Amino acid sequence: MxxxxxxxxxxxxxxxxxxxxxxxxxxxxxxxxxxxxxxxxxxxxxxxxxxxxxxxxxxxxxxxxxxxxxxxxxxxxxxxxxxxxxxxxxxxxxxxxxxxxxxxxxxxxxxxxxxxxxxxxxxxxxxxxxxxxxxxKEIVFHAPPQIELPIEPEQTVSLFPLRRVTGSSKGLEWPIDELVMEPDGLVGTSNKAVANVELRIDGPGLLVILPRSALDIVMQAFLSGQTGRWPAPVE
Structure with missing residues (x-):
């Protein structure tokens, strides 16, 4: 490998x-x-x-x-x-x-x-x-271990798993706490922000899809050094 x-x-x-x-x-x-x-x-x-x-x-x-x-x-x-x-x-x-x-x-x-x-x-x-x-119209990124996004209320926040993932959230209309998301099961498209959004993800595999207008906020979050980073995989 x-x-x-x-x-x-x-x-x-x-x-x-x-x-x-x-x-x-x-x-x-x-x-x-x-x-x-x-x-x-x-x-x-x-x-x-x-x-x-x-x-x-x-x-x-x-x-x-x-x-x-x-x-x-x-x-x-x-x-x-x-x-x-x-x-x-x-x-x-x-x-x-x-x-x-x-x-x-x-x-x-x-x-x-x-x-x-x-x-x-x-x-x-x-x-x-x-x-x-x-x-x-949108931006897409792989959710890091944690991320905080001061986006406007009512903005669409879609979460789509490409692996089985769990996590927790703040600021979403439908929180993801205690949910198991997976490609052939529960997904989180068309969720909405009700306040600043915070995501904590337990493992890699979740795509986050936001309006294009959130680009600067997302870039600043990654460049802040506070998101954490998944380890390099072994193939």
Whole structure:
């Protein structure tokens, strides 16, 4: 078995990193990321939007089968990091080779359901790699051991388990205390905030889905150092 904590990082950072995928990324998304994150990394074809907008990624990670020659030829060779195995997605390849306090992922919540499911799978499998995915209306992240979110009352707070999980909460209309959530059982979609939300989760495996407007609050929570972090899994 391989200890994923021993995988050599391609990118190391003490600050958050933006990771761009090959899905749809609007001009507002790019501006949003650039106003919050200084370091830019691309997963394969995600390099295209950066290059076309005049920004060179510091690393391009993946099997590189989606990167057109007109973009690839403009990238310095020492910034290309091909990983040819086909057992994982470019998002997964990238996330496991980035060591940072937080990754902001753009271009991974597109129209294809299978792509979204694969991305969610990687969020859970790479449980020690904090990542917030930005979509057109929502953000998605793997719940850390604990998190406090000062979000507005009535905002939707959806909790979706990809493993059997338990925990406790404050500030939710329907608390999760003493509940067992699992993919083929009880889930927590369309819950609502009634006050500042606090989650305590007993183990990895729970996705949190919030309105896009909560992005800054969630990023600040992760960067506060108070959320804790799940240990690297062994595969």
């Amino acid at each position: 391989v200890n994923l904590a021993k995988i050599k990082p391609i990118v190391r950072a003490e600050e958050p990193i933006a990771l761009f995928g090959g899905g749809k990324i609007g001009p507002q998304d790019l501006s949003l990321a650039l106003s919050r994150v200084d370091r830019l990394v691309a997963a394969d074809g995600g390099a295209a939007i950066l290059i076309d907008s005049g920004h060179m990624p510091e690393a391009v990670i993946g099997d590189l089968d989606s990167l057109e020659p007109r973009h690839r030829d403009r990238i310095p060779p020492d910034r290309l990091f091909p990983i040819t195995e086909q057992d994982s997605t470019d998002f997964d390849k990238s996330l496991r080779h980035i060591q940072a306090p937080l990754v902001l992922g753009l271009g991974f919540l597109g129209e294809r359901v299978d792509h979204k499911l694969a991305t969610f799978n990687s969020l859970i499998r790479r449980q020690d790699r904090p990542c917030v995915l930005l979509g057109s």
